[in-house]
Amino acid sequence: MRKILMLLCLIPVVGSLIVINRVEPYIFGMPMILAWMVFWLVMTSIIMFVVYKLDPDKEEGDDAL
């Protein structure tokens, strides 16, 4: 399950080959190609968060600093 989630993160790499090499439509003021890269930064972060939550090898104790 976690591996499948990680593989999802490869979509931006492959996707840039096929669909997104274009300017329009603009998304949040960014051209399509830029918006796509930024969108996947956010998605990667979300996916990694889920992967972390599912990770059985989590250590105890908080260590923010």
Added chain:
Amino acid sequence: MNISLAIIFGFLLFSLYLGIRARKGEKMDLEQWAVGGRKLGTVFVFFLLAGEAYTTFTFLGGSGFAYAAGGPSFYIFNAAYFVLSYWLLPPIWQYAKEHKLLSQSDFFAHKYKSTALGVIVAIAGVIAMIPYIVLQLKGLGIIVSEASYGAISPTAAIWIGLIAVTTFVIISGLNGSAWTAVLKDILILIVVIFIGTYLPYHYYGGFQAMFEAVHAAKPDFITLPDAGLSTSWFVSTLVLWTFGVYMWPHIFPTIFASKSKKAIKRNAIIMPLYQIVLVFVIFVGFAAVLQVPGLENTDLALFELAKKTFDPWFVGVIGAAGILAALIPSSVLLLASATIISKNIFKVVRPNTSDQALNKLTRYLVVAVALASLFFTFNGANTIVTLLLMGYSLVTQLFPALFFSLLKRNPVTKQGAIAGILTGIAAVAYITISGQTIGTIFPSLPQALKDFDVGIIALLVNLIFTFAVSAFTKDKNQNNGKVINQSAS
């Protein structure tokens, strides 16, 4: 002294103060100095790793590349390597903690039980890191002379900056870098988000309006071209970058310095979001396209536009951010090079050196590496860019040996690892120096394949030799396992 210069020096002194204060009365043995006593939590690890994302190369080079090339500059938004870091780094951290390792070379030497491999990795690492330091110093010179409106020459700026950074590295080690990295990132965050928003609105009335204006003036600028920096270049560069980025020797002390695996994993979650800030760097580059056209040195795009737009005091603040973006990565680079030279090269040649003597020697080496970098900064003009390109491909060659060593049953032998790394490096050197591309090596390939990053060839050569030699040396190693164990360490 003008106002922008005063601001730049204010920040420089403050970071020097933070860097020295970071020592906090700790007893500075090599472990404390080189990897912060392995006590850094998520926040400091974050700032140290984030420091890698914001060097002068991003600050000047990112906006400059956007200004010069447009769409291809979007390759800097690569999230894939954080995914890799989630799996790759915790086992490296674990192993380093168990065996009290301090450097990347330690890791290879220990994993493959081969001092020879350790020395090869050490030498390759230092060769790769010095151009990286030089690039930071050159950036620093540009930033200070630009932001001080020419009041300080690049040469003077580089000397002052390097003295400051050498001082706190010698005194506080990695802790000094961690503390100053916090100041640096807060400052850069504020500056980059502000100018990346202000400039598009000021000159074009909005982000979309800016891109539309650029698109209207230069129709193919925002997308990737059909040949050259095309989609296949883009994808192959993303892939190579992903393999290479954690192979830089100065990344390892940061990983080792982490208090726990948790700190590393959490960083894999936060870092992609932090990359979004780079969007604003790109915005600045695009804003400059129509406002300061025709710059010969595209790395100046950000400063030329800033000077045209803002009051001198704010140019000073941008300059201060830029200086910290040069100095903090330099400090980590200096520290890693000095540690590697003393522990992984000198100590191997003279195994009887005491820990105390080694500790002292490492500090002297910081100064030596700093001076060597200075020499190349002032004398190596154009070759240095070639060296940096080479450095990146060079460290990427370490990836296969490292990756396979983390598997439960490592299919690669120490001979295989050495053969792969050496042939890979030879291929990199040949390709870089002769200026080959895939198109010139294989002229009959279709365009899409020709545009592949040429580093892929070196990596293939590396893999072929790694596995071929491993296949021949496998049995021998298993039989002589004990002897090999003894001869190592």
